[in-house]
Amino acid sequence: MTVKSRLLELLEQHKGETLSGEDIGRELSCTRAAVWKAVNSLRQEGYPIEAGPNKGYMLARESNLISAEGIRLFLEDPQVEIKIFDAISSTNLEARQLAVSGMAGHGSFVVAMEQTAGRGRRGREFYSPKGNGIYLSVILEPKGTLEGSLLITTAAATAVYKAVKEVCGVKLGIKWVNDLYKDNRKVCGILTEAVTDFESGNIEFAIVGIGLNLYVEQEQFPKELQEIAGGIYEDEQSSRTADRNRLAAQIVNYLLEETRELKLSEEYVEHNIVPGNEITITDNKSSRSARALAICPDGKLLVQETDGTQSKLAFGEISIKIPPIK
Template sequence: MGTKEQLLCLLESNRERYVSGEKLAEAIGVSRNAVWKAVNALRAEGYEIDAVTNKGYALSQENDLLSPQGIERFLPRDHPFNLIVRKLVDSTNDEARRRAIEGAPEGTVVVAEGQTAGKGRRGKEFFSPTATGIYLSIVLRPALQADRAQYLTTAAAVACAQAIEHVAGKQASIKWVNDIYCNGKKVAGILTEGAVDMESGCFDHAVLGIGVNVKPPAEGFPAPLGDIAGSVCDADEKALRNRLVAEVLDRFWGLYRHLPDRSFYDEYRRRCFLLGEPIVITRDESRVRARAVDLTEDFKLVVELPDKTRLELPYGEVSTAHA
């Protein structure tokens, strides 16, 4: 790490107190002038760093910029992730996929402040304004048949819901199969993509993308998202995005390590608010009314049609009947 990165790491680990320029210089092994230059370089990137005579420097409690140092502060020391944080990318999933093709190891994580072409399911765009959300993608190399990709998505949904509740204190539920809701509004979405070995039917690699609306955009959500989308926190909420990224990653990895066990099934089912509700299934360009009655052990949604016929949906677009 360079001087700037080492300085940010020290400021993150001492976020609640000031550290003198002398101590910072000694810890990094550079001059105090080099520390001063690094402070100014970080400020130019948007970091709010307070400076007080005879006390030193401190990272402002209001600072909410994403950084590897800020995320690692909340991860276990032996975490398996290689964190890559960017200001702006086309899509974290696309960036992670490019890195996976180039041989990036499992656990490579691409995090971005914003996306210019954020991806949702079925070719939809995921609204990704800068500085108000978290957008991350994880490179995975699971020993998993491609027809069980739903395990990745559902494990991520549970991890994301748990993380939101733990960090923001908001009750989070899951709309089958990949959306997280708080207070009746969609606050997060998950997209799993991958490349499959045609001989084995297993993944060569998978990319798991998670996007969370942490705070409302300054100009609001564009139509027609205004009636659907919400955010985890209010606009005046203090910094928590780095902590939320870490919490999502840590909780997902705990489930991923034992993915075939599906130990998260009961919690996924408990949080799945469509069960027992009238729904609308969108197929091609047609809409079919049904009722969601159950969830199979491999996360297919069991629906009952008006003629009492039951179907198991492995994936699809569904919504509540009154939506």
């Protein structure tokens, strides 16, 4: 670990507190000149580090830049591999490459400030503007077959719900199967991609991609998303109060907790906004109306068709649109 990385970790631990250059040098076993050089480098990266004669250095309490050092402070397993990118094409693609190469294992994850080619379900693009959200992909090595990938997705939605409620104080609605909503607008999308053993059908590893919008001006969204997408905060100033390092860490913590045993969580069912609604099911180019009845223990959606018969819908077969929640 470099002096700069160790310094950032120390400043994050004592955010809002002034540490003398002498104390920092002693803690990091380096000279005050090395400390000064590391401080300047961090400032160039945008970290608001205050300093004054005979006062030392302090990372401003309102500092909210995402860093591996800041995230590790809140992780239950701080030893996992963390990759941070200012911009990247897709965090899912990067995480997949790390998993395939063996460079990162269970619980490791990739975080980006911006995705230039973020992906959603069925090949759709996930709009990921710089600085407006948290875009991360987690590597999992769950025990189970490909059918269990649906429960991985429900676990991820539950993890995001819990983390946002805890860190931001905001309660979201979960939309079967992989989205979260606030005030009738989509604020989070989840994409689960699994690699399986051809002979056994068991999952070798899964990549769970999560895109969470904190605040995005409606005019920033592509025209086709302006009436659909939103953020969990009402304005940019409010979004700055969110501790992004803690939020990212808690999403990962809860995801690992929820996937220790693949099962449908009570929170996923309790906070789901789909059951009880008339819905439109879109499959390829055709669509039909139905009524959502309940979410089954395997994560599938039980619906009543217009002819009165019941059927189960599985992840990957359909997309669902529900009327605005009043």
